Amino acid sequence: MxxxxxxxxxxxxxxxxxxRVMLVDKASFPRDKACGxxxxxxxxxxxxxxxxxxxxxxxxxxxxxxxxxxPDGSATTAPVPAxxxxxxxxxxxPRVALDNAIRERALRSGAGFAGGxxxxxxxxxxxxxxxxxxxxxxxVAFAAPVAIVATGAxxxxxxxMRVLARTPEMMLAARAYVNGITGPSDRVQVRFDGVxxxxxxxxxxxxxxxxxxxxxxxxxxxxLGRVGPPPAALxxxxxxxxxxxxxxxxxxxxxxxxxxxxxxxxHAPTSAERVLLVGEAAGLANPLTGEGIDYxxxxxRIAADHxxxxxxxxxxxxxxxxxxxxxxxxxFERLFAFCRWLRGWSLRPPLVxxxxxxxxxxxxxxxxxxxxxxxxRAVPETPPSSAVLRGLxxxxx
Numbered sequence: 001m002x003x004x005x006x007x008x009x010x011x012x013x014x015x016x017x018x019x020r021v022m023l024v025d026k027a028s029f030p031r032d033k034a035c036g037x038x039x040x041x042x043x044x045x046x047x048x049x050x051x052x053x054x055x056x057x058x059x060x061x062x063x064x065x066x067x068x069x070x071p072d073g074s075a076t077t078a079p080v081p082a083x084x085x086x087x088x089x090x091x092x093x094p095r096v097a098l099d100n101a102i103r104e105r106a107l108r109s110g111a112g113f114a115g116g117x118x119x120x121x122x123x124x125x126x127x128x129x130x131x132x133x134x135x136x137x138x139x140v141a142f143a144a145p146v147a148i149v150a151t152g153a154x155x156x157x158x159x160x161m162r163v164l165a166r167t168p169e170m171m172l173a174a175r176a177y178v179n180g181i182t183g184p185s186d187r188v189q190v191r192f193d194g195v196x197x198x199x200x201x202x203x204x205x206x207x208x209x210x211x212x213x214x215x216x217x218x219x220x221x222x223x224l225g226r227v228g229p230p231p232a233a234l235x236x237x238x239x240x241x242x243x244x245x246x247x248x249x250x251x252x253x254x255x256x257x258x259x260x261x262x263x264x265x266x267h268a269p270t271s272a273e274r275v276l277l278v279g280e281a282a283g284l285a286n287p288l289t290g291e292g293i294d295y296x297x298x299x300x301r302i303a304a305d306h307x308x309x310x311x312x313x314x315x316x317x318x319x320x321x322x323x324x325x326x327x328x329x330x331x332f333e334r335l336f337a338f339c340r341w342l343r344g345w346s347l348r349p350p351l352v353x354x355x356x357x358x359x360x361x362x363x364x365x366x367x368x369x370x371x372x373x374x375x376x377r378a379v380p381e382t383p384p385s386s387a388v389l390r391g392l393x394x395x396x397x
Contacts (some may be wrong), residue, residue, distance in 0.1 A: 001119050003103045005293050006152030006279030009300030011106035017308050018144035022110040022142050028115040033095035034259040037212045040374045045083040046297035056093050061205050063090035066188040070302045071349040078370050091276045094202045100236045115324035122159050129274045146307050152280045153260045163272045168264035171290050174230035174256045175214030182248030194240040199342045202235050216290045263287040265336050270325035288339035338379040
């Protein structure tokens, strides 16, 4: 359930291997989805595997580098290496186009689709699951041996299924599209100036003259909440960017739109009886950056592979479902722990300032941090202590 990147990716990989698949979503497609719209190198590689990258290259904005702006305004820029054999390291593609492209790829591979379906619950019986909902105020039901739940940050269904016992950890974000921007359109900006820490703002070019501009941070009074709701924080950030000339005279085309992000993967359930959870339904949004598309695509593939193996073996025991969770944790847990550690010390503006200044002078440090945060490089077994980091920065300063 859910035809966003994780659900549609899972549907594609299942259908491509001959499984019968029905994608179910409450929306009719194409539909908009509030997001930063940036695709990391890992997402680019996954989209190539799915087979939609050539189409997205024709419509997306190609990105070659990242500029990071510290709280004090100092900045460093680094190129982003493209995954091996691929034509571009990053793209910015509005979700209205991205999600529909992956969904249509799944349908061309043999998956079915039912839009406008509001799922109420998932019942289990001896043969599998029955997904129950309503469509145009009429009851509908879909039976299957396995359900893959891709409901994003929404937790209502998971609570009704008693998969989630409490409200998960969230980040909050907001974005708006800005037209009339001048300046480099081949790099994204990540800004720690003028935003509540831990958190950051961004400018992600959508075209040569427009960008997705947003702000994100930890929910609650200790984070983004201390300056008001995310749309209000974004309006303040936009005013600051305009004052600094960072938007080159651009003006918002759309009002700020807020949205939540689930970042609780280390403690989130990943399966239930006859059910696999993917993407944000498993808490898979990066706790530092809020990025979730690459994890959505990859978890969709992992879930599809696992479901096919279980069905081929005729073994749908709970132990096999729990193996899926172990596979996800083996793939993502260390990265999420490292990014959570980075988020913790990003509360200290002087440390962020020193790190950005050091990274601007030391290519290896800049490249290492960039690749770790983008998920394209292995992370340390144990995150270093803040004292170790301060010592490193002292040596590099």
